[in-house]
Amino acid sequence: MIMKKIDISASINGIKLPLCIMNASGVLCSTDQDLSNLLNSSSGGIVTKSCTYKPREGNILPRYFEWNIGSINSMGLPNLGIDFYINFIEKKKINKPIFLSISGLSIEENYSLVQKANQYSKITAIELNLSCPNILEKEKMLGYDFYGISNFIENIFKFNKKPLGIKLPPYFHEAHIKNIALILNQFPIFFVTCINSLPNGLFIDINKESVVIRPKKGFGGIGGSIIKPFALANIHKFYTYLRKDIAIIGCGGISSGKDIFEHILCGASAVQIGTQFMKEGISVFERLKKELIFLLKKKNYSSLNSFKGKLKYLQ
Numbered sequence: 001m002i003m004k005k006i007d008i009s010a011s012i013n014g015i016k017l018p019l020c021i022m023n024a025s026g027v028l029c030s031t032d033q034d035l036s037n038l039l040n041s042s043s044g045g046i047v048t049k050s051c052t053y054k055p056r057e058g059n060i061l062p063r064y065f066e067w068n069i070g071s072i073n074s075m076g077l078p079n080l081g082i083d084f085y086i087n088f089i090e091k092k093k094i095n096k097p098i099f100l101s102i103s104g105l106s107i108e109e110n111y112s113l114v115q116k117a118n119q120y121s122k123i124t125a126i127e128l129n130l131s132c133p134n135i136l137e138k139e140k141m142l143g144y145d146f147y148g149i150s151n152f153i154e155n156i157f158k159f160n161k162k163p164l165g166i167k168l169p170p171y172f173h174e175a176h177i178k179n180i181a182l183i184l185n186q187f188p189i190f191f192v193t194c195i196n197s198l199p200n201g202l203f204i205d206i207n208k209e210s211v212v213i214r215p216k217k218g219f220g221g222i223g224g225s226i227i228k229p230f231a232l233a234n235i236h237k238f239y240t241y242l243r244k245d246i247a248i249i250g251c252g253g254i255s256s257g258k259d260i261f262e263h264i265l266c267g268a269s270a271v272q273i274g275t276q277f278m279k280e281g282i283s284v285f286e287r288l289k290k291e292l293i294f295l296l297k298k299k300n301y302s303s304l305n306s307f308k309g310k311l312k313y314l315q
């Protein structure tokens with residue numbers, strides 16, 4: 001019997017990833033050590049921690065907590081500032097696509113950050129984060145501001161020449177997804193990443209009768225397995241409404257090869273791992289790769305395109 005070679009590489013609108021699995025921004029991608037570990041790992045690409053112009057300490061500790069099926073965080077954008085991430089990319093041998101995540105505290109700051117990133121050719125692409133839920137001093141979240149987002153992206157594309165994608169928050173109404181997709185379809189966007197954490201969740205320790213993280217009276221963004229149904233729904237609806245050349249990077253609730261399969265079946269071209277990477281560490285990429293290959297062999301698929309977006313409906 002001839003064994004078919006299983007190809008789990010991905011193309012994000014022409015950006016080639018040797019493997020469709022990468023880290024989600026925020027998780028273990030903030031420091032030189034974190035990013036070096038990712039360079040040496042088998043992840044298919046790297047996303048840096050969302051950066052601001054100046055370095056930030058972030059919110060008071062504890063600011064991250066996880067339980068069996070989820071995580072809650074209110075990190076507050078701790079990051080080393082855009083110059084650190086650009087210097088890292090400029091000085092290291094970069095062996096896979098690297099996405100610079102940007103999350104300015106204001107619209108003006110975002111313009112400056114994108115302008116700066118445009119000056120460096122080793123940055124593969126920009127992931128513009130319009131969905132950070134944890135910043136008190138930030139203007140309202142652009143991802144939920146339908147008028148603001150349109151005007152903002154129009155201005156970005158007046159000068160941006162780099163491959164650029166948008167990290168979106170979860171939406172809970174079809175009309176919202178349709179509206180955002182119709183806006184994004186007007187611009188030369190390379191990809192969207194959906195979804196960011198579910199904003200303003202609350203986890204309680206019943207013994208202590210207390211919240212578990214200190215900032216914002218315990219409220220924070222929710223990630224992990226419990227958000228997978230929302231990630232899948234957002235991916236599939238965006239797959240329906242977005243221009244076909246805008247790739248979708250799926251993010252939310254992946255902890256197994258089966259979860260990756262579901263994201264791709266809904267229309268994702270590649271995936272990102274957040275909470276599970278935090279729980280398991282750098283070996284998560286090798287395990288997920290094995291699990292995905294094993295599943296595709298069992299299903300007799302030889303590449304992601306054989307099933308991408310082909311979710312079936314009941315008659």
Ligand code: DHB
Nearest residue numbers: 074075076077131132134
């Ligand atoms: C943070 C959290 C996010 O979900 C995000 O998209 C950006 C930043 C944070 O709190 O650091």
